[in-house]
Amino acid sequence: MLDSVLIANRGEIACRIIKTARRLGLRTIAVYSDADRQALHVRMADEAVHIGPAPSAESYLVGERILAAAKVTGAAAIHPGYGFLSENADFAEACAKAGIVFIGPSANAIRAMGLKDGAKTLMEGAGVPVVPGYHGEKQDPEFLKRKAYEIGYPVLIKAVAGGGGKGMRRVDKAIDFEAALASARREAQSAFGDPRVLIEKFILNPRHVEIQVFGDGKGEAVHLFERDCSAQRRHQKVLEEAPAPGMSAETRAAMGAAAVAAAKAVNYGGAGTVEFIADGSGPLRPDGFWFMEMNTRLQVEHPVTELVTGVDLVEWQLRVASGEGLPLAQEEIRLAGHAIEARLYAEDPDNGFLPSTGRLELLMLPEGEGIRIDTGVEAGAEVSPHYDPMIAKVIAHGATREEALERLSRQFGVTWVAGPKSNLAFLAALVDHPEVRAGGFDTGLVDRDLDGLTGGAVSEATIAAAVATLVAGHTPHEEAATGWIDPFAENDAFQLSGPRVSGLKVTVDGQMRDLPVRWRDGQPVPDGQEGDGADIPGIAAWSGDAVWALEGGRAVKVALVDQLARTVEAEGGKAAIPAPMHGKVIAVSVAAGDAVERGDRLAVVEAMKMEHAITAPRDGIVEAVLVAEGAQVDQGAPVVRLREEAEEGA
CATH class of the missing domain: 3.30.1490.20 (ATP-grasp fold, A domain)
Incomplete structure (x- = not known):
């Protein structure tokens, strides 16, 4: 067995690798950028090496710096995780030349499968069915x-x-x-x-089904069954589960054999995933799936495979990289129960799933029965604009698919995120969606029912609970001042005098509003609401000197106006069109004086390697362009200013 490993990655995958490596007795070494000095993976590792500025192109993607860190710490191996350098053949080659074990396939295998066009040609030669194109x-x-x-x-x-x-x-x-x-x-x-x-x-009614494979790099390979990843948005996976709903033994055998043939065609070593697109217009068929690509690394969704097979894939990676053979033969790999993974992201589903950044003011991720949490952050951590905005992977395992779904649904009811926007409410709605529960969905589900899966708001009743907490000025117990509280419990803190506070001015996520509130038997009741306040659906929670109203996976920050410093109105006022997220301006499409129509593209902002076009909200004349190509902008910063509508009509 290797004696040490450097993890050339960050976040939850770095933490996950460290856990297994330490269990096996390996010394663990983390690397970190300026943005990750206080990150969880840095504190978990035995050693940590700084590798550069926050942008990944200047740190995590610089192979020379990773190798230098490995040499100075005496690391025997480098585990790339996923993303970054994990599928970089040149880096794998450089590791070999430096005498450091690269925990992954050979450079030749990565090159063979790394370009989708060449991989499809190779698969056709190996007899693997390929999508026409x-x-x-x-x-x-x-x-x-x-x-x-x-x-x-x-x-x-x-x-x-x-x-x-x-x-x-x-x-x-x-x-x-x-x-x-x-x-x-x-x-x-x-x-x-x-x-x-x-x-x-494009296959209509497509299902995305992938096979986990593992090779020894010496000509042998096995598969560890399939995962269904059909719940997607923007071609990115949202839910992943194993086994695939409706998978027959015949189709599983055919797909598994095709995946093993693909792995053997490149003499694959280590963990990999062969991805297929399947015809979802009816039951999965042995002749109804086609090769899309092979990911020559560990996948984000590998925990569902681990839970249904009882295998630790990172342990397998470390053992095979140490020169051992495959831990199990094909016939020894068993399938037990059902597992489903949801990707909890800092993003705003109500605003096109745009990434959301900032400090995680509150984060509650309890682990109940049959629940596994893989995360690389904790309360107080910053979600950076420089990296993928994943907060955690929430995985449920049960004896049946129904049990796994129920456990995941219950888990979302006790999970809370505040600070950046999150997709928590969206995930809760998706897990309970009738098509997901029935197992008959395809990759178009989210787009088809986006309105039903997004929207919604924290109720006035829950906001009133947060206001009551603010007015009280403290929590029932001093030690809970930065934790979770029940503002409705019987205690003196919430026995407020007077039957009504009229026109109480508060801000909810920075927006000024009047919120007349009554208290009945010490409990807050929004003006006009019937009942005694006992049916308030959410909770209030302190974080520092702020109070959050939390309900149904959503969170809004509540503050009294007289506790706030006045903010200066953003340049350009109501006519300014803001950046929807923190990022880099990569294109400006208009100039001052241009006439634009509603929907015309004004500029393009890139964040986390994804583009977002900023479009005109109405017809008008561009009064000023407030950014330049290459500039960094904050979320909400003015990008383009249109003339006021009154001016246009003058």
């Missing part, structure tokens, strides 16, 4: 448009390199092809340094 080298836009026409719309434009939905666009009509191609190429260049794309047929 164009996977060639020619990249002329007119040629690609002609190929899309020949394939037949709808088509999918996909970046040749990388994954995670970046550089991917669905196109339903030829008229939209050029704009989608340009956007996909720009995003692919930003995320992977490679603008090339391929075109393939």
Whole structure:
């Protein structure tokens, strides 16, 4: 067994690798950027090495700095986790030349599977079914448009390199092809340094089913069954489960055999995932799935496979990298129960799932029966604009799919996040969605029912509870001043005098509002609400000197106006169009004096390698452009100012 490992990653995957490595007796070494000096993975490791500024291009993606850290600490091996350098063949090669074990497949295997066009050609030769499309080298836009026409719309434009939905666009009509191609190429260049794309047929009613494989790098490989990842948005996975709903033994055997053939075709070593698109218009069939790509690394969703097989995949990685053979033969790998994983992100589902940054004021992630939490943050941590905004992976395991779903649903009822926006309420709604419960959904579910899965608000009753907490000025117990409280328990702190406080001015997430509140038997009741306040659906919680109203996975910050410093109105006032998220301005499409129509693109902001177009909310004339290409902007900062409507009519 290796004696030490450096984890060339951050966040929850770094923490997860450290746990297994330490259990096996390995010395663990973390690396960190300026933004991660106080990160959880840094504190968990035995040693930690600083590798550069916050941007990943200047730290976690700089192979030379990672190798230097490994050498100075005497690390025997480097585990890349996922993302960053995990599928970088040049880095794997550099590790080998430096005499350091790269915990992953060979550079040749990574290269063979790393570019989707070449991988599809290789798979066709290995007898693995492949989605119809164009996977060639020619990249002329007119040629690609002609190929899309020949394939037949709808088509999918996909970046040749990388994954995670970046550089991917669905196109339903030829008229939209050029704009989608340009956007996909720009995003692919930003995320992977490679603008090339391929075109393939978009399978209607698709299901995304993938097979976990593991090879010894010496010609042997096994599979550890399938995962269904069909619950997606923006081609990124939201829920993952194992086994796949409706999977027959015959189809599982066919898909598993195809995945093992794919792994053996490149003499694969370590953990990998072969991803298939399946026809979801009916039951899964042995002849109804096609190869999409192979991820030559550990996947984000690997915990569901671990829970249904009883296998620690990171332990397998460390053992095989140490020269041991495969821990189990194919016939020894058993499938038990059902597991479902949800990705809890700092993002705003009510605003196009845009990333949300800032300090995690409150974070409650309890682990109940059948629940596993993988996280790399804790309350007080900063969600940085520089990295993926994942807060945690919440995984439920049960004897049946129904039990796993119920446990996950209950878990969301006791999970709370405050500070950045989160997708917690969205996940809770998705897990309870009838199509998810029935197991008959496809990758289009979220888009089809987005309105039903988003929206909603914290009720006036719960906000009133937070106001009562503020007015009281303290919690029932001093030691709870920064923790969770029950503002409705019987105690002197909330026995407020007077039957009514009229026109109490508060801010809710910074917005001024009047909130007339009554108290009945010491409990807050919003003006006009019937009842005695006992049916208040949420809770209030302190964090420092702020109080949060929490309900149904949503959180709003509540403050009394006289406790706030007055803020200066943002430059440009109501006519200013703000940045929807913290990020970098990568394109400005207008200039002062331009006439724009509602929906016209004004600028493009990039954050976490994803693009977001800022569009005109109405017809008008551009009065001023307040940013320049290449500039960093904060969420809410003015980007473009339109003339006031009154001026336009003058």
